[in-house]
Amino acid sequence: MRRLSITRREALTDLWLAGPATLVMVLFIFLPVAIVAVLSFTDYQFGAPSFAWIGLENYSKLFGSTLGRRAISNTLIYVAIVIPVSVGLGLAVALGLHRMMAWAPWLSQLLRTIYFLPVAATLVAMSVAWQMVLHPSLGVVNQTLAALGGTPQDWLSDRGLVLYTLAAIGIWQAVGYNMVLFLAGLVAIPPELYDAAEVDGAGHGWSRFWTVTWPMLGPTTLFVMVVTATNAFRVFETVATLTRGGPAFASDTLVYALYREGFIYFKAGYASAITMVFFAFLLILTLAQFRIVEKKVHYR
Amino acid sequence: MTRSPVLELRGLSRRYGQTTVLNDIDVTIPEGSFTALLGASGCGKSTTLRIMAGLDRPSEGEVLLSGKDVSQKTTHQRNIAMVFQSYALYPHLTVFQNMALPLTMRHLSSLGRMPFVGAVAPGSSKARNLIAEKVGAAAEVLGLTDLLHRKPSSLSGGQKQRVALGRAMVRDPVLFLLDEPLSNLDARLRVKMRAELVALHRRTGRPFVYVTHDQSEAMAMADQIVVMIGGKVAQAGAPRDLYDRPASRDVATFIGHNAINLFQPADGMPGLHPAADEAVIGLRPEHLSPAATGALEANLETAEYLGSEIILALRSERGTEIRAIAPGDYAIPAPGSPVRLGFEPTRLHLFDEQTGKRLEVAS
Amino acid sequence: MIRSFISRAWSTLFLVAGAAVILLPFLWMLSLAFKPRDEIFSADIQLLPSRIEWSNFVVALTETDVPLFLWNGFVVVAGILAFQILFAVPCSYALAQRRFKGRTFVFGMVLAALLVPFHVTAIPIFLGFAKVGILNSYGALILPFVPTAFGIFLFRQFFSQLPSDLFDAARVDGLSETAIVWRIAFPLAMPAATAFAIFSVTAHWNDLFWPLIATTDPHLATPPRGILYFRDEESGDDVGPLMAGAVIITAPLVLAFLLAQRKFTQGLAAGGLKG
Structure with a gap:
C-alpha cells in the first residue's frame, strides 16, 4: 500500500470527522427545505404520478380563503395572548420567588419546582389530563363553577372560547420556563446597584423596581419574549390532542393546518405553502432573537 | 569533541499566509545536549519547537532525525516527548492514567484499549504489567508514588509539572521538547525545578530542547543556547560564547543581566577604542568601573546601592548615557561630580554600524 | 415592618x-x-x-399497550441521542480545534440549520421515506433527528474553550484524531453532553408531530402517540386506566426532573437558544 502524504492524511481526517455530520445536515435539513420551497409552487399530491407548476396559487389560496386566513389569524391571536401573559406572569413569579429566597428559601425552592413541572411533563399526556379538568360535566372546573353558582362552559367545544382555552394551556406551560430565564437574569443583577438605589432614596417597592430591576432585565425580557413567541408559533400538541382544529376550524393553527393538509389530505403542494409561511414567520422571529442575543453579549 | 546530531533543522522557513514566522533557520541538536531556544515572545521559538515535534509543518526546509527526513512522520512516530507550558494534563484521568496513556497507545492493540473487552484481549495483561512497572518507576524518580490515584485538579503547580515530566519520561523518547515548562511556577519553585530538570537530563542522557524567554534560565541549565530574534537564529553557541563574543549588537543587547552600553560613533567616545568613530562599541556595565586612572570621564547622575555592588548611571560630556558597576564598598560621590571609569580593553565588543554584525578587530 | x-x-x-x-x-x-x-x-x-x-394502574400496565409505548419511547429517544452524539461530537471537535478548508462554511451551515424548525422539513422527509419504504419503522422515527445543529453548536462552544495544548499533548502521546475525540474531548465535555442529553431526551420523548406523521402502526407508537391511541379507543368509560397511563408516561421525565432539578433547568434553558 502506498503511503499517503501527511497533508493528504490530514485532509482525510477532517473529512472523516466533519463529513458525516455535514452530510446528514444536507440530507435532512437543507435538501428538504429546498424541496419544500419548490413544492409550494406545485399542485403535487402525495402518491400522484405527476404535478403541475401553478405559481403562487397555493399562497393565494392560503391568504385568500377563509380557512387559510383563519389558521393564520388564529395562530397570531394565540401568540398575541400567550406572549404578554406568560412573560408578565413569568416575570411576576420570578420577582416573587427571588424576594422569597431571602426569608423562606425552602418554600421558594419548592414553588420554583412546581412552576417548572409543566416544562418537563409530556404535553400530550398533560393535555389529556386537561381534557378531564375541563370536561363539561365531570371536570373540576365546571364542578367548581357550578358549586359557586356560575354557568358551566364548554371550554373545548365552544367556538368562541376554544382558542382562549388553548392559549390558557399554552400559558400554563410557558410560565415556568420564562420564570427560570427571568430568575437567571435577576441573579445576574449586581447587588451594588440596589445599594446605590438605596442611597439615592429609591430603595423600596416600585421605585426600586423601576430604577434598577426593570432596566437591568430589559435584554432578558426581549429574549424571553422572542423565545415564547417561537414556541407559541409552533403550537401543535394541544391542538392535535384536544380539538383537532375544531370546532369548525375555530382552533385551527398554522402547524395543525400543515399537518392536516399534508398528512391527512395528502395535499403536499398546498401544505408546502403553509410550511413556507410558517417558516417565514419563524425566521423573522429567530433573526430577531439572534440580534438580541448578540446585543445582550455586548451589554455585559 | 564532536557529538553526532540527533535532530537537525536545515533551511527551515514557516509562513502563515503573508507573515513569515521562521526565516531560513538552521539548528543542530547534538546527542546528550541541553539546548535552550531563547528569544522574546513572537520570535518564532515556539513554532520551531512545534515543527521539531511534528505538530506543525515547515513551509520550506528539512527536519532530520538521526540523519533521516521525518517530515512525513507524526510526533508519535518520531518518538519525541513534549512538555507543555500549561502541562496539558488530561483533567478526567488520574495521574497514573495520564502517565500511562502514551504507553497504552504503543503497547496495547486497539482491542486491548477498549474498556472491559480489553481485559481479556490476547497479550494485554502482560502489556498492562509492563506499563504499570514503567509508570511506577518514573513516579518513583519524580516522587509521585503517593499521588498516582489523584486527579490533576487536586495537585499543586509543582506536582502537575512533575506529572507532565513523568508522562514524557515513561516512553523513553529520543528527544525531549520543553515549552517554557517553568513559567507557571512561582520564583522559588522555579529555581528548585531547574536543578531537578538538569538532574533529569543527566539521568536520561537524552537531548533536551528547552524553549524560554528567560535568559537566566537558559544560562543556568543549557550547554547550547540558540538565540532567536525576529524569526531568525541570531547566534547559537555555549552560554559563555554568547556572553563573551556576541555575534551581533542584538545578541549583545539580549544576553547579559545588565543592559550593555552601546556607544555610537556619533557619541564621540574616542577614549574607548581607535575604531570608535566608525563602529558601534559595546561594553557591559559590569566591565566598567570607577578607576583613578580610567580612560573615560563622566558625571554621576544616580547610584543604586544593591549591597554587593552599586549600579551607577552617568552622563558623558556630550550627553551619552553610561552605566557602570562599582563594588559595594565604593564611596559614592555627590551627584554631578565627575567620575573616571576604567575597563579591560579585551572586554570591548565592536559591531558594524550598518549591519550590527560583530567586527573582529585586534584590540 | x-x-x-x-x-x-x-x-x-x-x-x-x-x-x-x-x-x-x-x-x-x-x-x-x-x-x-x-x-x-x-x-x-x-x-x-x-x-x-391501584387497579387502574394494573389495567394500564397489563391490559393495554402502555408498556410497549414506554419501550418504543425508550428505543427512539436512546437511538436519537446516540446517533446525534456520534455525528455531532467529531464534527464539533473538528470545527473547534482543527483548521481545515471549508471550516467557516460548515460552521455557517450549522448556524443556518439552527434557523430551521423541524416542521419545515417534515413534508419532504415524509415523501422521501415513503419512496424508500421505511415509514412505519424505528428508523423513520430516529433518522430525521440525527443531524443536530444545536448539538454541534453546543459542543463546539465547549471544545473551543479547551486549551489546544491538551490536544497537542494527546497527539504527542500517539492518539489518533478519532481517539482524541472519544478518549479526551468527549469525556471532558460531559457537562455539555448532559445538558444536551436532557434537552434531546425531553424534546423527543414528548414529541407528537413526527410520530403522528411517520407511523400508523400502533405497535410503533411513542408515549404521546400511544396515549392518543388509548384515549381514542376507550371512548369515555375507561378514564381511570387512561389517567393511570398518562401518569405512567409522564412519570419518567418528571421524576428525572425532580431528582436532577438543576441539571434539567440548565439543559432546558440552554435549549432556549434553539427554541
Whole structure:
C-alpha cells in the first residue's frame, strides 16, 4: 500500500470527522427545505404520478380563503395572548420567588419546582389530563363553577372560547420556563446597584423596581419574549390532542393546518405553502432573537 | 569533541499566509545536549519547537532525525516527548492514567484499549504489567508514588509539572521538547525545578530542547543556547560564547543581566577604542568601573546601592548615557561630580554600524 | 415592618395560588388515576379519592399497550441521542480545534440549520421515506433527528474553550484524531453532553408531530402517540386506566426532573437558544 502524504492524511481526517455530520445536515435539513420551497409552487399530491407548476396559487389560496386566513389569524391571536401573559406572569413569579429566597428559601425552592413541572411533563399526556379538568360535566372546573353558582362552559367545544382555552394551556406551560430565564437574569443583577438605589432614596417597592430591576432585565425580557413567541408559533400538541382544529376550524393553527393538509389530505403542494409561511414567520422571529442575543453579549 | 546530531533543522522557513514566522533557520541538536531556544515572545521559538515535534509543518526546509527526513512522520512516530507550558494534563484521568496513556497507545492493540473487552484481549495483561512497572518507576524518580490515584485538579503547580515530566519520561523518547515548562511556577519553585530538570537530563542522557524567554534560565541549565530574534537564529553557541563574543549588537543587547552600553560613533567616545568613530562599541556595565586612572570621564547622575555592588548611571560630556558597576564598598560621590571609569580593553565588543554584525578587530 | 409583612403575605398568596393552578391538572390526573370508577363519574367536587385504587394502574400496565409505548419511547429517544452524539461530537471537535478548508462554511451551515424548525422539513422527509419504504419503522422515527445543529453548536462552544495544548499533548502521546475525540474531548465535555442529553431526551420523548406523521402502526407508537391511541379507543368509560397511563408516561421525565432539578433547568434553558 502506498503511503499517503501527511497533508493528504490530514485532509482525510477532517473529512472523516466533519463529513458525516455535514452530510446528514444536507440530507435532512437543507435538501428538504429546498424541496419544500419548490413544492409550494406545485399542485403535487402525495402518491400522484405527476404535478403541475401553478405559481403562487397555493399562497393565494392560503391568504385568500377563509380557512387559510383563519389558521393564520388564529395562530397570531394565540401568540398575541400567550406572549404578554406568560412573560408578565413569568416575570411576576420570578420577582416573587427571588424576594422569597431571602426569608423562606425552602418554600421558594419548592414553588420554583412546581412552576417548572409543566416544562418537563409530556404535553400530550398533560393535555389529556386537561381534557378531564375541563370536561363539561365531570371536570373540576365546571364542578367548581357550578358549586359557586356560575354557568358551566364548554371550554373545548365552544367556538368562541376554544382558542382562549388553548392559549390558557399554552400559558400554563410557558410560565415556568420564562420564570427560570427571568430568575437567571435577576441573579445576574449586581447587588451594588440596589445599594446605590438605596442611597439615592429609591430603595423600596416600585421605585426600586423601576430604577434598577426593570432596566437591568430589559435584554432578558426581549429574549424571553422572542423565545415564547417561537414556541407559541409552533403550537401543535394541544391542538392535535384536544380539538383537532375544531370546532369548525375555530382552533385551527398554522402547524395543525400543515399537518392536516399534508398528512391527512395528502395535499403536499398546498401544505408546502403553509410550511413556507410558517417558516417565514419563524425566521423573522429567530433573526430577531439572534440580534438580541448578540446585543445582550455586548451589554455585559 | 564532536557529538553526532540527533535532530537537525536545515533551511527551515514557516509562513502563515503573508507573515513569515521562521526565516531560513538552521539548528543542530547534538546527542546528550541541553539546548535552550531563547528569544522574546513572537520570535518564532515556539513554532520551531512545534515543527521539531511534528505538530506543525515547515513551509520550506528539512527536519532530520538521526540523519533521516521525518517530515512525513507524526510526533508519535518520531518518538519525541513534549512538555507543555500549561502541562496539558488530561483533567478526567488520574495521574497514573495520564502517565500511562502514551504507553497504552504503543503497547496495547486497539482491542486491548477498549474498556472491559480489553481485559481479556490476547497479550494485554502482560502489556498492562509492563506499563504499570514503567509508570511506577518514573513516579518513583519524580516522587509521585503517593499521588498516582489523584486527579490533576487536586495537585499543586509543582506536582502537575512533575506529572507532565513523568508522562514524557515513561516512553523513553529520543528527544525531549520543553515549552517554557517553568513559567507557571512561582520564583522559588522555579529555581528548585531547574536543578531537578538538569538532574533529569543527566539521568536520561537524552537531548533536551528547552524553549524560554528567560535568559537566566537558559544560562543556568543549557550547554547550547540558540538565540532567536525576529524569526531568525541570531547566534547559537555555549552560554559563555554568547556572553563573551556576541555575534551581533542584538545578541549583545539580549544576553547579559545588565543592559550593555552601546556607544555610537556619533557619541564621540574616542577614549574607548581607535575604531570608535566608525563602529558601534559595546561594553557591559559590569566591565566598567570607577578607576583613578580610567580612560573615560563622566558625571554621576544616580547610584543604586544593591549591597554587593552599586549600579551607577552617568552622563558623558556630550550627553551619552553610561552605566557602570562599582563594588559595594565604593564611596559614592555627590551627584554631578565627575567620575573616571576604567575597563579591560579585551572586554570591548565592536559591531558594524550598518549591519550590527560583530567586527573582529585586534584590540 | 408591618408594611413589609403585608407585602410578603400578598406575594406569598399570589405565588401559592399560581402554583395551585399549575398543579391542578397534575393533581386531577393523579386523583382520577387513583379513584374508583364510581367516584370518577360523580358530579360532586372531590379532589381526593376516598380510597386508593391501584387497579387502574394494573389495567394500564397489563391490559393495554402502555408498556410497549414506554419501550418504543425508550428505543427512539436512546437511538436519537446516540446517533446525534456520534455525528455531532467529531464534527464539533473538528470545527473547534482543527483548521481545515471549508471550516467557516460548515460552521455557517450549522448556524443556518439552527434557523430551521423541524416542521419545515417534515413534508419532504415524509415523501422521501415513503419512496424508500421505511415509514412505519424505528428508523423513520430516529433518522430525521440525527443531524443536530444545536448539538454541534453546543459542543463546539465547549471544545473551543479547551486549551489546544491538551490536544497537542494527546497527539504527542500517539492518539489518533478519532481517539482524541472519544478518549479526551468527549469525556471532558460531559457537562455539555448532559445538558444536551436532557434537552434531546425531553424534546423527543414528548414529541407528537413526527410520530403522528411517520407511523400508523400502533405497535410503533411513542408515549404521546400511544396515549392518543388509548384515549381514542376507550371512548369515555375507561378514564381511570387512561389517567393511570398518562401518569405512567409522564412519570419518567418528571421524576428525572425532580431528582436532577438543576441539571434539567440548565439543559432546558440552554435549549432556549434553539427554541
